Amino acid sequence: MTAEGAKEFEALEAQAAAIMTLFAAKGYVRVAPAFIQPASLFLDRIGEKLRARTYIFSDPSGQELCLRPDLTLPVARVFLERGAGAGVSKFCYNGPAFRIQAKPERLRTREFRQAGIEYYGARGIDADLEVMALTLDAVRSCGVLDFTIRVGHIGLVRALLNALDMPQRWRDRLARAFRRQAFAQELEILSRSQADRAPALPETALSEDGFLAHLDAKAVPFIGLRRPTEIVKRLQHKAADVQEPPLSAETVRLARDYLATRGDVDTALDRIASLAAEASLDLGPVMDDARALLDGIKKLAGCAPVVFEADFGRHFEYYTGMVFRIDAAGVERQIAGGGRYDGLIHALSGGACDVPAVGAAIHTERLLVAASGR
Amino acid sequence: MDKLIVGVPSKGRLMEDTLDLFRAGGIAIEKTGDARGYKGAMAGVPDVAVEFLSAGEIARHLQSGRVHLGVTGEDLVREQIPDADERVDLLVKFGFGHANVVVAVPDCWLDVETMADLEEAGALFTAEHGRRLRIATKYPMLTRRFFTDKGVVHYRTVESLGATEGAPAAGMAEGIVDITSTGATLRANGLRILADGLILQSEANLVAARTALVEPRLAALCTDIARRLKAARDMSAA
Numbered sequence: 067m068t069a070e071g072a073k074e075f076e077a078l079e080a081q082a083a084a085i086m087t088l089f090a091a092k093g094y095v096r097v098a099p100a101f102i103q104p105a106s107l108f109l110d111r112i113g114e115k116l117r118a119r120t121y122i123f124s125d126p127s128g129q130e131l132c133l134r135p136d137l138t139l140p141v142a143r144v145f146l147e148r149g150a151g152a153g154v155s156k157f158c159y160n161g162p163a164f165r166i167q168a169k170p171e172r173l174r175t176r177e178f179r180q181a182g183i184e185y186y187g188a189r190g191i192d193a194d195l196e197v198m199a200l201t202l203d204a205v206r207s208c209g210v211l212d213f214t215i216r217v218g219h220i221g222l223v224r225a226l227l228n229a230l231d232m233p234q235r236w237r238d239r240l241a242r243a244f245r246r247q248a249f250a251q252e253l254e255i256l257s258r259s260q261a262d263r264a265p266a267l268p269e270t271a272l273s274e275d276g277f278l279a280h281l282d283a284k285a286v287p288f289i290g291l292r293r294p295t296e297i298v299k300r301l302q303h304k305a306a307d308v309q310e311p312p313l314s315a316e317t318v319r320l321a322r323d324y325l326a327t328r329g330d331v332d333t334a335l336d337r338i339a340s341l342a343a344e345a346s347l348d349l350g351p352v353m354d355d356a357r358a359l360l361d362g363i364k365k366l367a368g369c370a371p372v373v374f375e376a377d378f379g380r381h382f383e384y385y386t387g388m389v390f391r392i393d394a395a396g397v398e399r400q401i402a403g404g405g406r407y408d409g410l411i412h413a414l415s416g417g418a419c420d421v422p423a424v425g426a427a428i429h430t431e432r433l434l435v436a437a438s439g440r
Numbered sequence: 441m442d443k444l445i446v447g448v449p450s451k452g453r454l455m456e457d458t459l460d461l462f463r464a465g466g467i468a469i470e471k472t473g474d475a476r477g478y479k480g481a482m483a484g485v486p487d488v489a490v491e492f493l494s495a496g497e498i499a500r501h502l503q504s505g506r507v508h509l510g511v512t513g514e515d516l517v518r519e520q521i522p523d524a525d526e527r528v529d530l531l532v533k534f535g536f537g538h539a540n541v542v543v544a545v546p547d548c549w550l551d552v553e554t555m556a557d558l559e560e561a562g563a564l565f566t567a568e569h570g571r572r573l574r575i576a577t578k579y580p581m582l583t584r585r586f587f588t589d590k591g592v593v594h595y596r597t598v599e600s601l602g603a604t605e606g607a608p609a610a611g612m613a614e615g616i617v618d619i620t621s622t623g624a625t626l627r628a629n630g631l632r633i634l635a636d637g638l639i640l641q642s643e644a645n646l647v648a649a650r651t652a653l654v655e656p657r658l659a660a661l662c663t664d665i666a667r668r669l670k671a672a673r674d675m676s677a678a
Binding site for chain 1: 522545546547548549550551552557559560561563564565568569570571572580583584587588591593594595596597608609611614630
């Protein structure tokens with residue numbers, strides 16, 4: 067649906083006004099980032115995958131620009147441009163986002179309006195629950211009461227990996243594989259010998275001086291921006307991988323079972339706790355936090371079902387904790403989604419500013435479809 | 441009556457080899473009108489109109505269906521037609537115009553031998569430098585599909601329309617996706633092809649726009665041309 071008819075336009079405007087009033091009443095300051103954004107903002111942060119879904123163009127000076135495919139990054143830019151104040155900052159927004167659709171449909175349009183909130187500067191689950199509460203308020207205020215909340219937790223995935231016995235670089239590999247939905251394959255790879263990773267190099271090349279001397283001797287020019295230290299470090303890691311025992315069958319089974327955990331919140335968390343107990347793993351404070359968070363979400367949800375999915379929460383690599391999506395009965399695609407992305411501001415500011423963030427966005431056309439039941 | 445529009449390359453070795461093959465198949469192509477023009481006819485086949493076009497344009501026109509039958513590289517077909525398997529048929533491989541589309545990185549990256557290495561090196565590069573590895577290419581679609589298949593996500597493409605293999609040494613990119621025949625140019629520019637970095641073994645093909653060939657008469661003509669060219673190719677290969 068695009069709001070080209072007068073009726074849809076009015077309905078969408080009225081719905082947006084109600085949602086923004088609700089956000090403002092809770093202290094969220096309205097911001098309106100530019101529609102046109104530097105393409106590198108998205109390509110460097112989210113990567114090439116986004117290019118296929120984003121309208122990218124150049125201006126005559128050759129600068130690559132794009133129509134914003136999402137508002138989280140543009141709002142984060144506003145936050146940084148305003149000086150990234152100490153303490154907490156709360157922003158809200160409502161405006162169009164643009165995505166290439168191979169086959170546009172009513173619930174998947176090239177142009178759609180997102181309404182959302184961003185809460186910067188607070189780490190605890192209170193902020194997570196505030197964002198969840200406000201999102202649910204907005205959905206309900208539009209008359210949508212029949213919905214399901216799906217929740218995942220990236221912090222739990224990390225805690226599990228940290229508790230398992232393996233080198234840190236393997237944990238990082240698995241965490242990256244989780245994000246691209248290749249966790250099971252990566253587990254399988256790491257359960258085999260890594261002998262094929264042995265660099266075909268003399269041992270002496272595994273230091274920075276040795277490496278540069280080796281290049282010299284082979285007349286290989288040093289080009290590119292990766293520094294010798296970066297290359298040598300990876301060579302050392304690959305050499306170390308060869309010596310490392312593969313992941314045990316037990317570790318693989320545990321990680322698989324964790325990933326397959328889904329269902330009602332209490333059952334799912336009990337299952338994870340018992341998996342951890344069986345393997346004598348300590349998931350640390352994250353487990354208690356997750357339990358408190360999910361309890362809180364259940365209370366906010368009232369009679370709406372809350373489903374925990376251990377393998378949910380991939381895609382956006384800055385997610386660090388809670389991730390969620392809301393699906394309305396009778397609407398095929400999610401009407402809202404969000405989560406905690408503590409790594410985003412740090413990455414966006416080039417490490418200058420380390421501020422935690424949690425936020426949510428509502429796909430307002432889909433919300434209207436859910437509300438009107440058409 | 442509608443004619444079968446056949447697109448053939450308008451210049452270089454690819455044009456010469458193409459015209460030779462059509463001649464060998466008994467359906468020689470001659471330019472009509474001005475010798476510097478871009479229109480042609482096929483000897484003995486009056487229902488055909490030949491257009492001389494760049495190989496890239498041929499792929500694009502096959503996609504839109506404006507050209508019914510064309511001679512172009514598979515690399516361009518796969519790059520320019522996202523749903524190529526639904527839109528076109530690759531009828532005859534010509535046995536010339538060979539080019540491999542490959543992923544190459546600086547040879548000095550001794551730690552990066554495979555796409556899996558590139559995945560990890562890319563992630564570490566992003567963490568270290570605050571931005572993604574740049575892959576210079578004129579094949580962004582092929583690159584994206586192949587990298588996704590291989591699980592490489594920490595990179596971005598930068599457009600390169602010429603001398604792509606010089607981009608890393610010039611500091612414009614970290615790696616490239618480009619065509620190569622012998623790999624000598626890559627080596628001369630300090631680059632190395634990854635062990636599993638072969639994206640596509642391309643060659644010149646006779647390509648039919650499936651959706652445009654609904655009329656039985658044109659489809660039959662198309663089949664006949666394909667049969668003759670296949671026979672001519674087999675003769676020249678023997």
